[in-house]
Amino acid sequence: FxxxxxxxxxxxxxxxxxxxxxxxVDEDEIQKMQILVSSFSEEQLNRYEMYRRSAFxxxxxxxxxxxxxxxxxxxxVVIAMSGISKVFVGEVVEEALDVCEKWGxxxxxxxxxxxxxxxxxxxxxxxxxxKYKKIIFH
Amino acid sequence: xxxxxxxxxxxxxxxxxxxxETMADEEEDxxxxxxxxxxxxxxxxxxxxxxxxxxxxxxxxxxxxxxxQNPYTESVDILEDLVIxxxxxxxxxxxxxxxxxxxxxxxxxxxxxxxxxKFARVKDLLTMNEELKRARKAFDEANYGS
Numbered sequence: 001f002x003x004x005x006x007x008x009x010x011x012x013x014x015x016x017x018x019x020x021x022x023x024x025v026d027e028d029e030i031q032k033m034q035i036l037v038s039s040f041s042e043e044q045l046n047r048y049e050m051y052r053r054s055a056f057x058x059x060x061x062x063x064x065x066x067x068x069x070x071x072x073x074x075x076x077v078v079i080a081m082s083g084i085s086k087v088f089v090g091e092v093v094e095e096a097l098d099v100c101e102k103w104g105x106x107x108x109x110x111x112x113x114x115x116x117x118x119x120x121x122x123x124x125x126x127x128x129x130x131k132y133k134k135i136i137f138h
Numbered sequence: 139x140x141x142x143x144x145x146x147x148x149x150x151x152x153x154x155x156x157x158x159e160t161m162a163d164e165e166e167d168x169x170x171x172x173x174x175x176x177x178x179x180x181x182x183x184x185x186x187x188x189x190x191x192x193x194x195x196x197x198x199x200x201x202x203x204x205x206x207q208n209p210y211t212e213s214v215d216i217l218e219d220l221v222i223x224x225x226x227x228x229x230x231x232x233x234x235x236x237x238x239x240x241x242x243x244x245x246x247x248x249x250x251x252x253x254x255x256k257f258a259r260v261k262d263l264l265t266m267n268e269e270l271k272r273a274r275k276a277f278d279e280a281n282y283g284s
Binding site: 049051053060065068074077080081088093094096108110111113114115127128137 | 200209224263
């Protein structure tokens with residue numbers, strides 16, 4: 001009896017401490033971000049604002065998904081899909097910037113950077129592709 | 139190619155698709171802006187005549203993620219096609235699992251469980267949405283009497 005309740009108590013305390021630690025880490029993160037953002041140049045602030053605020057229009061995403069399913073979808077689905085699509089864009093753009101830099105070139109990103117970025121992401125399995133062979137780019 | 143080139147809408151729509159490869163080597167910068175407004179967008183032959191859905195938003199996004207303040211239209215178009223393909227794939231996959239023929243949040247979460255960034259982002263977004271809904275509800279109830 002008592003050994004079981006002791007073990008259960010221990011686990012409960014561990015979970016609570018982990019939560020508190022995570023809370024503290026989050027607070028540290030927030031503070032660090034504030035310090036970082038307050039030191040941004042105007043150009044950096046502009047870019048950061050675009051990074052935070054840019055989003056896909058919910059109506060267009062909803063229409064797109066519904067045109068594929070033929071049924072209606074919930075608001076949460078639109079929120080989730082828009083969110084991961086933005087992350088996806090970020091992954092492609094960041095990879096393309098890497099390619100651009102590696103090739104000794106500079107922004108604006110050109111189609112060849114985008115295509116090479118997609119090639120690399122695909123080889124790492126970061127781009128879903130359920131078709132065997134699809135020619136997107138010539 | 140000139141680095142100071144700011145606008146990207148310079149591809150003529152009559153050019154065949156493979157000309158996109160050589161666009162970067164052009165020394166000339168023809169002042170055609172029509173590509174940005176064109177419903178067809180002739181640089182990517184694969185998608186045909188679909189109207190551009192996210193041009194404005196994608197430009198802002200690309201800048202936010204590190205591209206130039208004025209990204210090339212051709213690059214924006216490529217990204218848009220990529221995003222639409224991504225959403226299409228995810229939707230088809232979601233329809234094939236869980237409750238067939240429907241897309242539910244649980245299915246999406248399941249599909250991206252192996253991708254830490256996307257998984258964390260979806261969790262955050264849904265949590266925030268719940269909090270907002272709760273806050274709005276509490277606000278409305280507080281105002282009910284007045």
